[in-house]
Amino acid sequence: MADWVPREEWVKSQPMTLLASCVVMLDDRGRVLMLRYGPGQPAAGTWWLPGGMLDHGEDPWTAARREMREETGLELAPAPRLIGLDHRADVLGTGPVLDCFFDGGNVAGDTGIRLSSEHDRHGLFSLDELARMPLAAPLPTLVSLHTAAMAGAVTYLREGDPV
Numbered sequence: 001m002a003d004w005v006p007r008e009e010w011v012k013s014q015p016m017t018l019l020a021s022c023v024v025m026l027d028d029r030g031r032v033l034m035l036r037y038g039p040g041q042p043a044a045g046t047w048w049l050p051g052g053m054l055d056h057g058e059d060p061w062t063a064a065r066r067e068m069r070e071e072t073g074l075e076l077a078p079a080p081r082l083i084g085l086d087h088r089a090d091v092l093g094t095g096p097v098l099d100c101f102f103d104g105g106n107v108a109g110d111t112g113i114r115l116s117s118e119h120d121r122h123g124l125f126s127l128d129e130l131a132r133m134p135l136a137a138p139l140p141t142l143v144s145l146h147t148a149a150m151a152g153a154v155t156y157l158r159e160g161d162p163v
Helices: 007-012 059-071 139-151
Strands: 018-026 030-038 051-053 082-088 097-106 119-125 157-159
Touching: 018 059, 018 139, 030 059, 051 059, 059 097, 082 139, 097 139, 139 157
Parallel strands: 018 097, 082 157
Antiparallel strands: 018 030, 018 051, 030 119, 082 097
């Protein structure tokens, strides 16, 4: 019979997983709001959704709202709608990451975007346009998230690919 381990010790023995939150915002033509990482950033020159890692003690929706405000100057509605989860087993040798993707609602093409110092460009792009752009993650991830956002559904991804 195995020895009983206090919960505090058991928790310390479990694998650590980082959490991140990203936001999918579409315009009335179904184009996706994307941000380009600027010079000096690890993914400089590539495009991705607004979002980032959770701060200590922060829940995924609060992080999505904070990251959206920090990276674009836009405020999200108070009620979350989760549209996707992506489990990545090992990101850049740092271990597992669980990405939470939220529907950010609609954005008008003329909405003023205030970029953070992390990004140097933004734009609204169709899936066809995104297929020809350098992305920070696989295109199938965006296609699956786009489909989920348009259908009011939820998608589960593993390493960026729909399961």
